Amino acid sequence: MKRFLALSFLTLITTMTQTNVLPADEGLWLFNNPPKKHLKDKHGFEEPQTWYDHLQKSSVRFNSGGSGSFVSADGLVMTNHHVGLGALQKLSKKNKDYVKDGFYAKSLDEEFKAVDEELNVLMEIEDVTGKVKSAVTKEMKPEEAFEARRGAIAKIEADSLKTTGMRSDVVTLYQGGQYHLYRYKRYTDVRLVFAPEQQIAFYGGDPDNFAFPRYDLDVCFFRVYEDGKPAKVPHFLKWSKDGVKDGDLTFVSGHPGHTDRLNTVADLEYQRDVRYPFALQRLNRLEVMLSVYSGRSAENERKAKDLIFGVANSRKAYYYGLAGLQDAAVMTKKKKQEKALRDALTKSPDLKPLSSAWDTIAKIQTLRAQNAKRFNLLEGGQGFNSLLFGYARTVVRAAEELPKPNEKRLQEFGESGQASLKQKLYSKRPIYSDFEITKLADSLGWLTEQLGAKDPLVQKILAGKSAQVRAAEIIVGTKLADVKVREELYNGGAIAVNASKDPMILLAKLIDADARKVRKTLENGYGEPNEQAYDKVAQAKFAIEGTSTYPDATFTLRLSFGPVKGYVEDGKKIPFQTTYEGLYQRNTDEKNRFPYDLPENWLKRKDKLNLKTPFNFVCTADIIGGNSGSPVVNRAGEVVGLIFDGNIQSLVWDFVYTDEQARAVAVSSQAIPEALRAIYDASSLAEELISGSRK
Numbered sequence: 001m002k003r004f005l006a007l008s009f010l011t012l013i014t015t016m017t018q019t020n021v022l023p024a025d026e027g028l029w030l031f032n033n034p035p036k037k038h039l040k041d042k043h044g045f046e047e048p049q050t051w052y053d054h055l056q057k058s059s060v061r062f063n064s065g066g067s068g069s070f071v072s073a074d075g076l077v078m079t080n081h082h083v084g085l086g087a088l089q090k091l092s093k094k095n096k097d098y099v100k101d102g103f104y105a106k107s108l109d110e111e112f113k114a115v116d117e118e119l120n121v122l123m124e125i126e127d128v129t130g131k132v133k134s135a136v137t138k139e140m141k142p143e144e145a146f147e148a149r150r151g152a153i154a155k156i157e158a159d160s161l162k163t164t165g166m167r168s169d170v171v172t173l174y175q176g177g178q179y180h181l182y183r184y185k186r187y188t189d190v191r192l193v194f195a196p197e198q199q200i201a202f203y204g205g206d207p208d209n210f211a212f213p214r215y216d217l218d219v220c221f222f223r224v225y226e227d228g229k230p231a232k233v234p235h236f237l238k239w240s241k242d243g244v245k246d247g248d249l250t251f252v253s254g255h256p257g258h259t260d261r262l263n264t265v266a267d268l269e270y271q272r273d274v275r276y277p278f279a280l281q282r283l284n285r286l287e288v289m290l291s292v293y294s295g296r297s298a299e300n301e302r303k304a305k306d307l308i309f310g311v312a313n314s315r316k317a318y319y320y321g322l323a324g325l326q327d328a329a330v331m332t333k334k335k336k337q338e339k340a341l342r343d344a345l346t347k348s349p350d351l352k353p354l355s356s357a358w359d360t361i362a363k364i365q366t367l368r369a370q371n372a373k374r375f376n377l378l379e380g381g382q383g384f385n386s387l388l389f390g391y392a393r394t395v396v397r398a399a400e401e402l403p404k405p406n407e408k409r410l411q412e413f414g415e416s417g418q419a420s421l422k423q424k425l426y427s428k429r430p431i432y433s434d435f436e437i438t439k440l441a442d443s444l445g446w447l448t449e450q451l452g453a454k455d456p457l458v459q460k461i462l463a464g465k466s467a468q469v470r471a472a473e474i475i476v477g478t479k480l481a482d483v484k485v486r487e488e489l490y491n492g493g494a495i496a497v498n499a500s501k502d503p504m505i506l507l508a509k510l511i512d513a514d515a516r517k518v519r520k521t522l523e524n525g526y527g528e529p530n531e532q533a534y535d536k537v538a539q540a541k542f543a544i545e546g547t548s549t550y551p552d553a554t555f556t557l558r559l560s561f562g563p564v565k566g567y568v569e570d571g572k573k574i575p576f577q578t579t580y581e582g583l584y585q586r587n588t589d590e591k592n593r594f595p596y597d598l599p600e601n602w603l604k605r606k607d608k609l610n611l612k613t614p615f616n617f618v619c620t621a622d623i624i625g626g627n628s629g630s631p632v633v634n635r636a637g638e639v640v641g642l643i644f645d646g647n648i649q650s651l652v653w654d655f656v657y658t659d660e661q662a663r664a665v666a667v668s669s670q671a672i673p674e675a676l677r678a679i680y681d682a683s684s685l686a687e688e689l690i691s692g693s694r695k
Helices: 009-013 036-043 049-058 085-091 129-133 142-164 265-294 298-325 328-346 352-379 387-401 415-425 433-451 456-462 467-477 483-499 503-545 580-589 600-604 648-654 671-678 683-691
Strands: 059-062 067-070 076-079 119-127 167-173 178-187 190-195 220-226 249-254 558-563 567-569 572-574 577-579 614-619 631-633 639-646 664-668
Touching: 049 059, 049 119, 049 249, 059 076, 067 249, 076 639, 085 190, 085 298, 129 142, 129 178, 142 167, 142 178, 142 415, 142 503, 167 415, 178 220, 249 639, 265 298, 265 328, 265 352, 265 433, 298 328, 298 433, 298 648, 328 352, 328 503, 352 433, 352 503, 387 415, 387 433, 387 483, 387 503, 415 483, 433 456, 433 467, 456 467, 456 503, 467 503, 483 503, 577 580, 580 614, 614 671, 639 648, 664 671, 671 683
Parallel strands: none
Antiparallel strands: 059 067, 059 119, 067 076, 076 220, 119 178, 167 178, 190 220, 249 558, 249 631, 567 572, 577 614, 614 664, 631 639, 639 664
C-alpha cells in the first residue's frame, strides 16, 4: 500500500455524540434486534420480519473465515475468491494451479469437493442470558465463577445439539452483557464450481489493496450437497440485473469478525501499547519469511500463496489500526465519552456501583500484558507454526479432555463442537514437508527471540540444536501427515498418546503444562473479571443510553446498511462505481505491467465484453474483516453486489464508525454474469444466477 491515511482520526469522529443516537447508518446489528425504527424514520424502509428471516437463512458462514450466500435453489453459494483461496489451494497441485489459472465446472460431475470446508447457516437464535448468568454467584472466586460459567454454556450447547441436531454455539455479546444461543445447519459436502484467475480477482495487488477505485472480480462459487446431490435450499437470494444507482439504500448480511468499539479506554490503551505492536512484529517477520520462501521457485510460490495473502492483508490492517490507536484525538474523544457515561452513573444511587467496572478493567490490564507474550507463543501457537503441530496439540489434549464431563472440558473440546473438530483433524489437505520445516524453524526462532535463549522451556524445546535443525528433525520424523495415524491416536486416547514416540506429539506434550498454566492464569485473573466488569459496563450503557444499540462483532451473523455513495479525497471526487472500461484503461495506463497486467483471456476477449458494465462500487454499509463474501442486497432483498474489501479510511471501523470517507467495496451484480458469459464461456452458471435454479 503506497498511500498513507490522509484523513485525521479527529475528523473521522467529530460526528460522534455522547447520546444514544447513532451517527449516520452505523451498526453491526443482530438479526433478532434490527434497527427497524431507524430504517423507517430515515430511509422509509418498513418490511416485515419475514424479510429479515429470509436474508438470515440465505446467508452463509465459511468456518475457514468469511461470509457467503445462497444464490440459487440448488445450493449454489457465492463468496469471494480470497475466501475460497484456501479451498482452491488445497485442491491444487504441481502443474495444476487453480489459484493462478482459475476453475470452472461445466457439469455437476466436474464440481470438486473441497477438502475440509464447513459452511454454517444460522437457523435459530435464543436468548440464554439468564441461564448463563444465574450459574455465577457473588460469593464465587474468579476460578469458580469461570468454571461455573463454562459449565453452564457447555450444558446449554450440548442439550441443544441433542435436541435439535444442529450445531449450537453460545455467543457472548456486549463483552458479557448478554448470551445468545445460535443454532446452525452445517454443510460439509462443499464443492467448487467456479473461480476466476487470482490476477483478476485481486487486480492491482498490494498497491490497490484497501483502495478505490478498484477493478476486482473477487468472486468464487461453491455448491453444497446433501446425500450426494445438490442441496435444495428453501432460502436463497434472487439476482438483480439492474445493480445499483447512486444513493440506493443497500443492506449487507455477513459475519464481521471482531471490533473494539465498546472497549474502555484502558482496554484500548492495552491494544495500542501491547497487542497491536506485538502482532505487527510477528506479521512483519512472517511476511519476510514467506516472501523469501516463495521467491525460490514457482512451486514454492504456489504452496505459500494462501498464507502470504492473509499475512500481508493482516499486516496492513494492523498497521492502520495501530495508527488510529496512536492518534491522541481518538483517545481524547473516547475519554470524554467514557467520563460522560460514568458521571451519569454517579447521579443515580442505584447505578453508581456499576462505575467500579472501569477501574477493574484498568487494573487487570497489567496481568494481561504480563502474560500476553507467553500466552500467544505457547497457547496461541505462534512459537510452533506448523499444521502438524496443530494436529498434535489436538490429539494430545483430546486424550486428556474427552474423558472429563462435558462441562469440565476446555471449550474447544465440548460435545457441540466435536463434529467440526474432527473434520479439521482428519482433513486430507496437502502437507508439504519443506514448507512445514520453513514455517516451524522461523517460529522456533521467534519463540527464542521473544522468551530468550536461556528460558528453560526454550532450551528443552531446542534440545541444544538450532531452530532450523530442530524443526527439520521434528517434521522429518513425524507421521502426523498421515490422516490414519491422527485418527488412531485420537481414538486411542491417553494410552495411544502416552505410548507414542512421534516427535511432534512429544513436542506438544512438552509444552502443554506451560501452555495450560498461562491460559488458566489469564482465564481466572483476566478473562473472568473482565467478563464480569463488562457486564456492568453493558448494564450502565443500557440504563443511560437505552437498549437500542448493537454489540461488538463476534464472527456471527450481522446486518448493516447504508446508501451507495462516492466521496471526496484530497480534493478529488471519487465516483461511486467503476466499469470494465476503466479496467482496460488502467491496464493500458500501466502498460500491462504487474500487478496491472490482465489474464490472457481478458485481453483476447475484450471485444466480447460490454465495457460500460458497472464493475465495482462503494457504499457506507458498516463492515469489518469477516464480512468478505457478504451479499449486498437492495430493498427487495435482491443481490446487487458482493462485498470484498473496504477502503483505507474504513480501517478505523475497528474502533469507531464514520461515513465521511470510509466505504465498503463490492463487486457489482451486473459485472459477474457479464464476465461469466463473455470471458469464461460459463453461460449456464450465469443463467443459474439470473433464474435462481439449474436448468
